[in-house]
Amino acid sequence: MVAAILNLLIGLILFFLPSLFTMGQAMSQNVFIVAPLTLAFSIISMWEVNRSVRFFNVVTGAWLAASGFVLPTQYLLPRVVCGLAGACIFLLALIPSKTKQNYGGGWMSLFQKHPPHDSPKSNQ
Amino acid sequence: MNPVAGGKHKADWETGIRAYFQQLPHRYELYNTTGAHDKESLRYWLNNWKPDKVVAIGGDGTLKLVAEVLLHSDIPLCIFPAGSANGMARELNVATTVDGCLETLFYGTPRKIDVLRINGTEVCIHLSDIGLNAQLVKYFEENDVRGKLGYAREIFRVLWRKRLMQLSIRRDDKTMVRNAFMVVIANAGVYGTGARINPIGDLHDGLFEVVILRKLSVVELLKMLFLNRPFNPEKTELLQAHALTIRVKRKAYFQVDGEYLGKTQQVEAVIDKAALTLIFPPADREESRQRLEDDMGKETKGLKQHSRSGVPPGWDYNPSEWGQRVPLLVIAFIGFLIAAYLSAYQMGLIHEVWEPFFGRGSAEILHSPVSRLLPIPDAVLGALGYLTDLATGIPGGTRRWYTKPWLVIIFGIAVGPLGLASILLVIxxxxxxxxxxxxxxxxxxxxxxxxxxxxxxxxxxxxxxHRVKRKGSSVWKAFWGLHA
Structure with missing residues (x-):
């Protein structure tokens, strides 16, 4: 949950990065694409039942970190900031968090041969 | 189960019952009435299944059918009121929910009750009458509109065509002559509408009552419906008997336990003491709930929660509870208001749009080519999306995740893509x-x-x-809430 909140804050900050730094069109547009995605995945993963949605932020974080080197820009600072932000998002998305409630095995149970929600001992 | 009783599909009852028994050691069989040779079929199956208890799921007609088969058998009969008229269930104060009924089935008290033998062949466990109400039952049976609406429509027809009957009542070698609109032969006391036609009705006293409605009166009707005060004998006469014979000068409408039996000139009624075992609701429902929880134990804890409070197996809470849905619906409504406001601007109904931070930003975005990609403005699409959320989020009870999976899945689909579209628009x-x-x-x-x-x-x-599929049942039927 804390990791999701931190990623949400980073997502919010990303919205303002193009206004804070001169970063070139490609970089700023990339940030404007990544920011809402990070924000949305963070919000969705705050609910325990969809906690695994955080893994989408592994992708957005990795891409943001890499984009500083892949996308053309003549400025160093935006590269560093995007690299750091992306790394933070990436790492925070990997942090597992405890779930306090049971959801019959969650989404994965739909693909399991012996799902927890169909066990006689479910809810124990 | 009478699958057509009450003008409502019995999916909720069947689904609830199946879910309840899913992991219990008890075995149950379901027989759907067809309207043809049901009594013979029921006898055959009861002989084969040899049940400990029998449940009649339907209205008074269904109850009568099952009761006739179980008479003097000592097999307790439980009532699940799922019909248009559920007078006997009302009489016994049976719960109207699946859970409440199942509680009665397991922890109710079996008690012998008297029944009436009418004209030597018919059995009446609730109320039988000649005149107005029987006429109403006849009209209702002919009516293609089921449920309460059907009853309401026919009440007007009956009152319009009411006829005063001339009748004689022979009881204990004495004969009395009366003019009346309706005569009720009452084993019980309350009609399914809640009207207490027989305030002294007792199912165990070895007697039945005859209620003679000599005059139609609003005051008497109010007494029956709400006041529970003695009738005015000049308008409503009340007799008790072990046996009696009623003769009507001109043939009159006649019904027994909600089943219209044609016009008749003579009705003979005799009490049959302690002939049927009915399961009465538990006196202390809280205690019975506790007993149920204790009895089912840890092994079936999940099931208990599933059937009792709608908690899915393996879950700690019920996602269909109103506490879960209402906040969602409130923000969907706020979203709808915002989208409607933006739609009004896009359609030119208002000329200014509220924008506190980004100057002409809102105006530029709302008139951008992307907002006009579709035949209708994107805000209108958003408003329709929110409306779909509300339309699919409000209906259904707290068990809709298994009683109406189609609705829940449409709701989920409506919310998901709307969210995705919003993210793309933000980008x-x-x-x-x-x-x-x-x-x-x-x-x-x-x-x-x-x-x-x-x-x-x-x-x-x-x-x-997924569970339905694993059990080899029809996922299609389960999706539409027809089968669990």
């Missing part, structure tokens, strides 16, 4: 137009906030369908 604002729109951002935030709370309910429904 398009700075990338394509270098502007922001405050209300569009708030609307996008609302749709994203709605995703997870909607998805948990959808997960519960999908897990339910």
């Amino acid at each position: 398009s604002q700075p990338v394509l137009y270098h502007h922001w729109c405050t209300l569009c951002l708030i609307s996008a935030l609302i749709t994203v906030l709605m995703i997870s709370p909607a998805m948990d309910e959808m997960l519960a429904s999908l897990q339910f369908l």
